[in-house]
Amino acid sequence: MRTHFCGLIDESMIGQSVTLCGWADVARDLGGLCFIDLRDHEGIVQVVAEPDSAAEGNAAVIATAAQVGYEDCLRITGTVRKRQAVNNRVPTGQVEVVATHIEVLNKAEPLPFHAHENPGEDIRLKYRYLDLRTPEMQRKMRTRTKLVQALRRWLDARGFQDIETPILTKATPEGARDFLVPARMHPGEFYALPQSPQLFKQILMVAGFDRYYQIARCFRDEALRADRQLEFTQLDMEFAWVEESDVQDTAEAMIRDAFRDVMQVELAQPFPRITWAEAMRRFGSDKPDLRIEMEFTDIAELVKGCEFKVFTDWANAEDGRVIALRAPGAASLSRKQIDDIGAHAAKYGAKGLAWMKIEDPAQGREGVNSPIAKFLDDATLAAILQATGAQGGDLVLFGAAAYNTASEFMGAVRLKLGKDLGLVREGWAPLWVTDFPMFEWDDEAQRYVALHHPFTAPAVDDVAELQANAKTAVSRGYDMVLNGNEIGGGSIRIHRPAMQSAVFELLGIDAGEAQAKFGFLLDALRYGAPPHGGIAFGIDRIAALMAGTESIRDVIAFPKTTGAQCPMTGAPSPIPDAQLAEVHVSVRPKPAKVDEPAAE
Known part of the structure; x- marks a missing residue:
């Protein structure tokens, strides 16, 4: 035509x-x-x-x-x-x-919105075909296509085999809820849609394929947000006969070449590497945005004997932390703006946020404007100013709580200040975060849960040593982070059945449950499984970064809303009883709302 x-x-x-x-x-x-x-x-x-x-x-x-x-x-x-x-x-x-x-x-009928307008997301998704027709969405989707093409070319040229793994598989929960599919030919039984190809790619290593990759569709029944969808795409990779550096060096070279190919951007070589503990200590995040130069100053030793009870309580607690964060040039913020920062911190667990406006540090107490200064003696105040490097015109914010809680909410404060004050420098800041904790304690379930997944190898190779030091055990996990976004995560896997069984036991999965859920993996590990490891990259997240958008929905052709719905097709939708009967499923009615008694 x-x-x-x-x-x-x-x-x-x-x-x-x-x-x-x-x-x-x-x-x-x-x-x-x-x-x-x-x-x-x-x-x-x-x-x-x-x-x-x-x-x-x-x-x-x-x-x-x-x-x-x-x-x-x-x-x-x-x-x-x-x-x-x-x-x-x-x-x-x-x-x-x-x-x-x-x-x-x-001939086109009058459109529900003009391509040069900015309608709400519900309208954009209801008429997605019109939204996708706009030059901006065409550009974003083309960026995604170029990314996938670049990754495939790179991997094919280096001997990786593209192998498809099942979409209908066994339910093996790895931290999120599975999507379940009733099996018509097996009444009362279900398939699950894969959260990732994790176990299949490990078995491919046992099978001798050495280097595998797949552009895989994955499914997780979890709450949606700007960087999360019910179904998503990841580049899945696995290597046999490797250690951490082998996987990291290969993956880093691939991502660096993809950015050069798609965007004509040169990323750092090599990427910086920091441990999880260092990332939390300096930035309060396991995916720190290194474009923001602000870092934490720990001041617990300086305030252990001060009269400000919040500081002293946490400074003297075994798991406590007291953090100071200097925001350059932010003393001009109003009290309302500082209160807004405190409200933001409260979303992440803060009970309050103390602050100091620094007018002239050379004048000591007279050069500081702060509601907590009266609780600090001159020596303590001077020590804080010196430790933080505070200059005239700066704002210093303080967080005190349990170590992880203080780290998390002050990390959120750091990001907000960086964006609000224009302190996020242009460009790209990749890094590796390594040596994650093996486990974290779930107070509600009263047991350990895997920080990554239960197939990640611990740093120690001795089962007894892992069992004796589970609380402080470090894993062989690693994440690739770019501009504050985790774009890839992986680990060296457990390749010995005794260690895998020990990890299951520490996670509260007894031998019977482990055999029922993961017996096929345990069996495979018994037949000469080689040391292996891998990584998976979020195609949607990388494409969104390349396209310059904060939402992965802008680089997915037909995404769901944050309410897990598709306005265009009307999914999810009811299924006729006759069709449900074919798969031996009946739907329980929604519980009726109980009216509250009228106030007397």
Whole structure:
């Protein structure tokens, strides 16, 4: 139907006849002289229908052009010529197409929103086909395509095998809820959609495939947010006969080349490596944004004997922490703005947020404006100013709580201040975070849970040593972080059945349950499983970063809302009883709402 794409018309084609197909982005009738900005997936070119054209049937061309409306689907034939009024805002701005034939392939009804507007997300997702038609969404989705192509080329060239693993599999919970699929031929039994190909890729290493990858669809029945969907795509990789550095060096080279290929960006070489403990100590996050230069100062030793009870209680507690965070130039913030920062910290567990505005540190107490200064003697105050490096015009914020809680809410404060104060530098800041804790304690369940997943190898190779030191055990896990986003996570896996059984036991999974859920893995490990490890990258997250958007929904063709719904198709939806009966499923009615008794 067409000979060329709209966005690829250039000066080399002047004098040529071309046939284009696309949508009317803009249509203007200037009283017999008509202009149409015709758009396809490659871009926009100006088409003109003018009365002085020598083309046969010119009056019909002008008449048709005059009736063209917004987003009409068109096929236009014409001759390329030099444009008099050059438009440097578009790549085709040096030329235009003089129409000799215009065919309306499909007339568009009035649209629910204009492509140049910014409608709410519900409207965008209900009419996703119109949203995706816009140049900005076309650009974002193309960025994703280029990313996947670059990753595949890189892996194929280095001997990785692309192997598909099952979508219908066994329910083996790894921290999130499974999506369950009733098995019609096995009444009362269910498949699960995979949260990841984790166990299958480990078994592929046992099977001798050495280097595996897959662009895998994964499913997790969990709450949605800007960087999380019920179904998502990850680049899954696994290596046999490796240690941490082998996986990390390979993955880092791949990501560096992908950014060079897709974005012409050079990432750092090598990426910095810091441990989980260092990341929490310096930044209060296991995915720190290194573009923000602010770091924590621990001041527990300085305030153990002060009169401010919140400080002294946590400074003297075994698991307590007292943090100071200097925000350069932030003393100009109003009390309301500081209160807003405190409210933000409260979302992450803060009970309060103390502060100091530094006017002139050389004047000591007289140069400080703070509601807590009266509780600090001169020596303590001077020590805090020196430790934080506070300068005139700075704001110092303080957090005191249990170590992990204080780290988390002050980490959130650091990010907010960085964004609000414009302290996030431009560019890309990748790093590796390593040596994660093996377990964390779940107070509600009164047992350990795996920080990554239960197949991550501990740093120690002795079962008895792991069992004796489970609380402080370190794993062989690692994450790749970019601009404060975890884009990839992996580990060296457990390859000996005795260690895997010991980890299950520490997680409260007894031998019977382990055999029922993971027996096929334990069996495989008994037959000469090699040391192996891997990593998985979030395609959606990386594509969103490359496309310059904060939401992965902008790089997924048909995402769900935060309410886990698809406004376009109406999913999820009820299923007829007859169809449910075929898969031996009945739906329990929703519990009726109990009316509260009227107040007396």
